[in-house]
Amino acid sequence: MAKLRLNKILAQAGLSSRRGADRLIADGRVAVNGAVTRELATLADPERDLVTVDGRPLPHAEAKHYLVLHKPAGYVTSVTDPRGRPVVSDLVRDVDARLYPVGRLDWDVEGALLMTNDGALTHRLLHPRYGLPRVYEADVEGRVAPGALERWRRGVVLDDGPARPLEVELLHGGRDGTLVRLTFAEGRKHEVKRYCEALGHRVVRLRRVEFGPIELGRLRPGQWRALTPREVAQLRRTVV
Numbered sequence: 001m002a003k004l005r006l007n008k009i010l011a012q013a014g015l016s017s018r019r020g021a022d023r024l025i026a027d028g029r030v031a032v033n034g035a036v037t038r039e040l041a042t043l044a045d046p047e048r049d050l051v052t053v054d055g056r057p058l059p060h061a062e063a064k065h066y067l068v069l070h071k072p073a074g075y076v077t078s079v080t081d082p083r084g085r086p087v088v089s090d091l092v093r094d095v096d097a098r099l100y101p102v103g104r105l106d107w108d109v110e111g112a113l114l115m116t117n118d119g120a121l122t123h124r125l126l127h128p129r130y131g132l133p134r135v136y137e138a139d140v141e142g143r144v145a146p147g148a149l150e151r152w153r154r155g156v157v158l159d160d161g162p163a164r165p166l167e168v169e170l171l172h173g174g175r176d177g178t179l180v181r182l183t184f185a186e187g188r189k190h191e192v193k194r195y196c197e198a199l200g201h202r203v204v205r206l207r208r209v210e211f212g213p214i215e216l217g218r219l220r221p222g223q224w225r226a227l228t229p230r231e232v233a234q235l236r237r238t239v240v
Contacts, residue, residue, distance in 0.1 A: 032049050100115065
């Protein structure tokens, strides 16, 4: 394994934030292979070097897990719920780690939900600067004619600011309902529902089919699968 900055090693071990780790190093509480260092730029290999804090070895870092769940409607995107409602963590109890959802899907929304115990990656995936695309399929009331799509693509102003999808595609249209595919680069609360309603079409059913490079695929509601190493690498590349 390549050498890492000492503050990153301490943070990954769950001892503190990187800033807190810098304080531990500056205070002379951290040693590498028995030698105390106060240099913040110190590098070490967590698999080969013995890093100690106050003379105690670091705890072994928890193995990282990454999966995509087809969240069903009727589940809260959380690990617990004070109201006793079903939560998404109930669906992944057979994983030997405590996993957390990456972002949120509303209680009545289904689709692709990433779950992981990699907090650093989660933070980057949700950061607005990266604009990670989310693709949704929305069943809306009423007929959306092909000629109306240009209006859908122009964007609208919601109560929390302008909103404009990256892409809009008409999948199926009928007199009483329409299936629209929408891609947004933000995770604003109820954004897709509010967007459709601003254009005069209430959302009847909403499903997220892609989150960044990860596709829902053929997973049925309640099913999940582990991400492949290639998919994890793809996720990391999107937030470099």
